Amino acid sequence: MDSDTFVYTTYIRTTPDELWTALTDPASTRRYWGVAFETEWTPGAPMVxxxxxxxxxxxxxxxxxxxxxxxxxxxxxxxxxxxxxAVRLDPEVHRKLLQERRSRVTFDIEPAGDTVKLTVTHGDLEADGLMKGLIGEGWPALISSLKSLLETGEELPEPPR
Structure with a gap:
């Protein structure tokens, strides 16, 4: 594909507020992502x-x-x-990632009856870059685990590496 944007949409049986919490609360993000964010969640705030x-x-x-x-x-x-x-990234892959511009991710949350429509848009990617390929596999797995956590109380097991 020739685009600088990756888009993934799913529907989750949850509420917009519960989804927001799952995207921003460190205890939640650690469960399905293995990552926690330190930030104020206000525009312009730094993120660790x-x-x-x-x-x-x-x-x-x-x-x-x-x-x-x-x-x-x-x-x-x-x-x-x-x-x-730490993630055991091949040095050549790391070098290539460093050459790509910084990208951004957007989560659009919309009520949809008894569910919530979540659209993840990862943009500002290099159209033929390495990051685009990595997130093309990563986001579907990550969002599937988020969906499972919200609908069943259990995140998906981490796939073998």
Whole structure:
């Protein structure tokens, strides 16, 4: 595909407020994502990503939009050497990721009867970049685990690496 944007939509049997909490509360995000965010969830607020005891902070990691129960957007994280080592990223893959521009992710939350429509839009990607391929596999798995957590109380098991 020739686009700089990846879009994924699903419907979750939950409420907009419960979905918002699942996207922003550190205890929830750790369960289905393995990541917790330290931020005020206000536009312009810095974000620190905490994953497996590692903290990734960068002045360009920012909340872009935050309307509880409706909209959440932020810049994607920084690919530090510590992060790459912790996730066992091949050094060549890490080098390629560092050459790509910073992307952003937006979560649109819309009531849809007894469900909530969640649209994840990951934009500002390099059209033929490595990140686009990685998130093309990552977001469906992550959002499926989020959906399972909200609908059943249990996140999906992490797939084998």
């Amino acid at each position: 990503w905490e994953e497996g005891g590692r903290r990734t902070a960068d002045p360009e990691q920012l909340v872009l939009a935050a309307e509880p129960g409706r909209l959440l957007a932020y810049t994607w994280h920084t690919f530090t050497p510590g992060w790459a080592q």
